[in-house]
Every structure is written in C-alpha cells, then in structure tokens.
Amino acid sequence: MNSHPPATQWHRSPALIPSVAACAFSALVLLGAWATMAAMLRWQWQETLQAEMRQNTNTALALKEHTLRILATVDQAMLRLQNAAMEGKISAQDFIGIANETGMVPQILTQLSYVGADGRFLGSNLDPDGSRSHNVKLMERDHIRVHLLPHDKNRPFSGMLQNGLFISQSLLGKVSGVWTIQLSRKVTGSDGQILGVVVASLNQSHFDEVYAGVQLGSHGGVVLAGLDGTIRVRVIDGRKTAVGMQLPPSLVQTLAAQNTGAVLSPSSDGMQRIMGFSRVGDYPLVS
Numbered sequence: 001m002n003s004h005p006p007a008t009q010w011h012r013s014p015a016l017i018p019s020v021a022a023c024a025f026s027a028l029v030l031l032g033a034w035a036t037m038a039a040m041l042r043w044q045w046q047e048t049l050q051a052e053m054r055q056n057t058n059t060a061l062a063l064k065e066h067t068l069r070i071l072a073t074v075d076q077a078m079l080r081l082q083n084a085a086m087e088g089k090i091s092a093q094d095f096i097g098i099a100n101e102t103g104m105v106p107q108i109l110t111q112l113s114y115v116g117a118d119g120r121f122l123g124s125n126l127d128p129d130g131s132r133s134h135n136v137k138l139m140e141r142d143h144i145r146v147h148l149l150p151h152d153k154n155r156p157f158s159g160m161l162q163n164g165l166f167i168s169q170s171l172l173g174k175v176s177g178v179w180t181i182q183l184s185r186k187v188t189g190s191d192g193q194i195l196g197v198v199v200a201s202l203n204q205s206h207f208d209e210v211y212a213g214v215q216l217g218s219h220g221g222v223v224l225a226g227l228d229g230t231i232r233v234r235v236i237d238g239r240k241t242a243v244g245m246q247l248p249p250s251l252v253q254t255l256a257a258q259n260t261g262a263v264l265s266p267s268s269d270g271m272q273r274i275m276g277f278s279r280v281g282d283y284p285l286v287s
Helices: 016-086 092-101 142-148 204-212 249-257
Strands: 109-116 121-124 159-162 165-172 179-188 194-203 221-226 231-236 260-266 272-278
Touching: 016 092, 016 109, 016 179, 016 194, 016 204, 016 221, 016 260, 016 272, 092 109, 092 121, 109 179, 142 159, 142 165, 142 179, 142 194, 165 231, 179 204, 194 204, 204 221, 204 231, 249 260
Parallel strands: none
Antiparallel strands: 109 121, 109 194, 159 165, 165 179, 179 194, 221 231, 260 272
C-alpha cells in the first residue's frame, strides 16, 4: 500500500495583517505630510511672488512720478517756445531764459532748440544763433522728419508721435554731443504753414544715474521703455546697458492695456523677471 505525503497547508500569520495595515497607514501619513509641505511651499512661493510684485510696482510708481515731473516741465517749456515761434518772436534770450526757468539745465535738459521748416538748426540755449553749429541740417533725424516730412513712407520713424509730441529713441545729439532722448513739436503758423520744429533734448545719463540708485537685488533692473516696445534707458545690477532693444511683443501688449501692474515675463534679454510697471501719465512711456 502506497503512502502519500500529507497535503501542504498554508497558514496566514495573524501578525502579518497588522503589519501591512501599519505600512499602509505610515505611507498615508507620509503622503499627507508631503502634500502639506508642498502646499506650504507653494503658498510661501506665491506670497513671496506677490510681495515682490507689490514692491516692484511701488518702485515703478515712484520712478513714474519722477519721470512725469521731468516730462511735464520740459513739455511746458517746449509749448512756450512753440508759441514764441508762432508769433515770430524767438530771440537768443528766449532759448536761454525758457530753458533755465525749468531748473533742469544742463543735468536733465541738455538743450532746448528750434529747427526751421527746411530742417536746419536755427538756435538753442547752447547756441542761440546757430553759428557755432553752422546751422547744421537735421532733416534726416526722425524727430524732425516726422513733422516736416510726415508722408515719407520709404523710411519708417523710430519713435512715437502722440498728441503732437514725438519721443525719439536714444541718440547722439549733433549739436550737444550728448546721448539724449529727443522730444519735438511742430510749429504751425496761423495760415497753416509749417514754420519749424521745437526740440527738447533730455540727457539720458540723468536717468541712468537715478535708476542705478534703485536697489532691486541681484540681476534686478530698471527700464524706461516706449509703447513702441523700444527701450530708452536700461540699468541692470546698477550698471547702464545698451539701449534700443525691443521688449517681447506679449509684454508690450500688457503694458499698453494696463496703466499699472506687475507681471512675470521674459525681459529683453530673455531672462524671466518679475516686472512692476507704471504708465508715465498720458505719455507713451512706461517705467
């Protein structure tokens, strides 16, 4: 008679069930802790981001006020010179007196000048009768051409014309020899004839110095840009940099749509930055 080995029997250890439950519970606790930590880190990041946006927006507002005071004062001087030119009563003393009354010569307002209908320089506070500069012809400059040759479609204007005021990109002044931002207004006689152009030259180095004093941390910077997307003044890490660069189109759209705010966006150098911004009054500029 053959004998058969007894059938193998498996028995679950009673201690195994609590062990699995304990591991599952520990895993849930760890997952909960990780989720809580992730939520806290995200909240802290959002709070830091919002605080940085508020700080940068406040900085932009303060710089806006500074820039606005300069533009408003200089624009008033231009309007006074424009009225004198319309009446045909511009004298050497007008150039010097009106410019000096702004209290911004020469650190901010480098030059207040008048250009004739033929594009020739007629005089300024630096050269009242134009003799020193030999009445240099300035017709090729955009801030002159935009008023005297407005229908020249062969060469687009690099700047912005709004409410009769043109704001150029940064350029080297032919008479002053200083890097400036040119503001210009057309002078028209009572009969509608174009008499010339009034020009105010703002010293770019003044904005460089003011912006360099703003402390925004490593890689932080300040920019003065136009709604045409072109940068007029740019200071990064307290040092002035090249100007004339273009802001990303998506950022320009945001700046044009809102007067004040903050965004997280790539800047002109491609670096992702937290940007606070503010429109400079009714002028097509943003700081």
